[in-house]
Amino acid sequence: MQTPFSPLDDAPGPRVIQSSRIAAILKLLEARSSLSIAELAARFDCSEETIRRDIRQLEQTGRVLKVHGGVRMPDADFEAPYRLRFREQADAKQQIGRAAAELVEPGMTLLIDSGTTSFWLVRALARVPDLTIVTNSIEVASEVLGRPKQRLFLAGGIINHDYRAAFGPEAIAYCGGFIPDLTIFSMGAIDVERGFLDFEPDEATFKRALIESARRIVVLADSTKFGRKGTTRVAGFGDVADLVTDAPPPHPFVTAAAATGMAVHVARPASAAEAQPL
Amino acid sequence: MQTPFSPLDDAPGPRVIQSSRIAAILKLLEARSSLSIAELAARFDCSEETIRRDIRQLEQTGRVLKVHGGVRMPDADFEAPYRLRFREQADAKQQIGRAAAELVEPGMTLLIDSGTTSFWLVRALARVPDLTIVTNSIEVASEVLGRPKQRLFLAGGIINHDYRAAFGPEAIAYCGGFIPDLTIFSMGAIDVERGFLDFEPDEATFKRALIESARRIVVLADSTKFGRKGTTRVAGFGDVADLVTDAPPPHPFVTAAAATGMAVHVARPASAAEAQPL
DNA sequence: CCATAAAACCACAAAATGTCACACGAGCGT
């Protein structure tokens, strides 16, 4: 039951100076993920404006999120790196996903990695029957769940929270046991000289290991990836059979692709009718 | 005036600010596939128009579907078996999850299975720091994602769509490699003579294998499970250290529990103070 | 098909919250 008094009844003390008050707010937020300004002002016996000033400071350090009427923890959903990447270029990724889906035939076995573009491909595959989908991504797996016509194999291990996927040796070994018709990767960057690059070393290790057993590799990358700098090398152009993107690549990439026989598929803009939200 | 026994009378709190109200609606929708505007307005003690505005926001992000008279989950048409089980006794399961969370200390390693009651435990563990969570359930894993203070290990293999989890030999081997402080199982049925039972043979095999390496086994079961008939035997009363449920069990079960030293914890109904949205 | 009630929508006013500028007073070093 709710007492009429403040629910925060652990020892305010008569005088609380700013630094300790800010620390106290943070501590309270650990217990209750959101607090109202009025509540805090009563709790510390100071004006609401003072609380707001404290919160402005906390917000600048990125530790809390200011909302109308109070504060709350920067909750996973909105600040997580994965969600941020998910929103970047979402339209382009959706188009790419649909275009890549045209490479898939019923009955195929697909190995799909954890990129956000890969997720859109999986969504586009909702109505393709008799697929076998192998993935290391929790997001991809969640999307496939409840499609009784598609078999789902998930690689486990320690989960990387940022990528929502497993990249460890167990995941590599498990995925390596399949012989997929298509091995589908999202890539973080494409370099004319060095080929396909990534940012997360574990992810790159995972992909490199699976290139060995791949029959045909498909790479999904939106047009912002061309010329971007990566930190680890994943594959050369020669390794990849198909590249699906949303805009014609710059010329150096086209010639490099032609030299190695890599097919480049450019997705058409989505027809307005079928645009599907999140 | 609130109806005395509204199914939603946990935790309006004194003032509910907009952002937390929107988050709360989302959470409520997980337990009850559809909600009416009038119900929500009463629940949050605000006008129906305000609820409609919240819902319009939620609809724009594609997270819910607006229907005449209320909201519902986007995928509610195809009620998958998992979702159906999830909604049965959702309130009781939520209470059990909260009660079981009191057995957990910061720093522990937990092995958590794929039952819907287990999911509510994981949700109740949102703010416990430094946990290591091992699971074979995609739903549990999704819930843990984005909690940087908790390490997540996911067991893979072929996924059972109905249970949204992996039960195969890879999952057994992987989970068997851990020595968890608590091994937490949801159970499908409890029989005075035969102990804890289940319906899905694969799930039962998975649990039986993990009983070997368990240090302390905790079983979560709502009160409808007592006396229900199962199809496969999972564990005897002697194997289980703690049983968490939502109502005092019938007498034969109490004596059986006492005979084997199994502790029985009965969850209190949710107190309004602690149900904290988002 | 129409009649009717419920629900949704819209626009505007009221309430709540946020922001900003300025004043006051305590601490502090020259």
Added chain:
DNA sequence: ACGCTCGTGTGACATTTTGTGGTTTTATGG
């Protein structure tokens, strides 16, 4: 003492959110 900074409170003003009364749309039953 003086001037300075810093934290705080106060009040005017801007912004956001909420409630209300109206009209329009939808669902439903005859």
